Amino acid sequence: MKFCLLLLSLAPGISGAERALFVAGLGGEPDYEQRFQSLAREGAKLTGGEALAGPQATKQALRDAIARAAADLGEEDTFLLVLIGHGTYDGLAYKFNVPGPDVTAEELRSWLDAVKARQIVVLATSASGAALKELAHPRRAVFAATRSGMEKNAVTFPRYFVEALRDPAADTDKNEAVSAAEAFRYASQKTAAFFETQKRIATEHAAMEDPAGIGRASIVRFGAAQAALADPAKRALLAYREKLEAEIEKLKREKAAMPLEEYKKRLQALLVALAGIQEEIER
Helix, strand or coil: CHHHHHHHHHCCCCCCCEEEEEEECCCCCHHHHHHHHHHHHHHHHHHCCEEECHHHCCHHHHHHHHHHHHHHCCCCCEEEEEEEECEEECCCCEEECCCCCCEEHHHHHHHHCCCCCEEEEEEEECCHHHHHHHHCECCEEEEECCCCCCCCCCCCHHHHHHHHCCCHHHCCCCCCEEEHHHHHHHHHHHHHHHHHHCCCCCCCCCEEECCCCHHHCEEEECHHHHHHCCCHHHHHHHHHHHHHHHHHHHHHHCHHHCCHHHHHHHHHHHHHHHHHHHHHHHC
16 A cells, blocks of 8 residues: 555664574573573574573673674664573672673673663563663663562573464464563463462562563564565565554553544554555565
8 A cells, every 4th residue: 555655665764673682591400401491492493583502601602692783783673682591689689690600680781781772681580570670771671580589489481481482372462473572471471370270379470671662572473474574575564563553552551641532533543554554464
């Protein structure tokens, strides 16, 4: 539709690059080592990203990988970082356990602050809630497996977060894509159900910091949306569709602060544009 293509031509940065990095931390026991590495590699495969696992998943390797993202990605791009493993909190600082020196939340923040891209950081570790405030930033969504540093048991959250990347049921808005926020909700609900089914007291409660709504960005796609990624023109359409969806969610949050007629008018315009973009994607 010409109207949709006009909108597309006016939207800056709609075909931004996406990069994903999954890191398997130190397991300490063979079972944990295998589990963390398997999840990191599967997550990387599903998102077309990179995995750091085993002896290679050191502090320096993580720092170097983030530095590459800082060098390669611009403001319209998206960087997904998922840390899987054990975390610790001593009442003062959160640390991600890796072979050799651990990675502190302060170090992680300093490395990520150099990345211009929008960032989605998933701390799928024990005690990760202690780093939520430390990593908070206007261009960064932070998701943690626990709500505080005091939830120190090994977490089940990462298993379900990676599962969300291959389960169409995680796509709650049925747009053939799973956003970081959808994967987080899926993993949170599955984790809670796990403890209920096992009749155990829950030792982890996922939490998040995402005031700018960056977590709405898609991190994996299915069906026609996935196939469209091979076509540069349709890839741009997909990116713009996600932009429109974010605008609709933003408008809904602002509904109470504007006249009803203005809200309806703006919503209708966005929905018409969204329908047109979807038609172009499906051609």
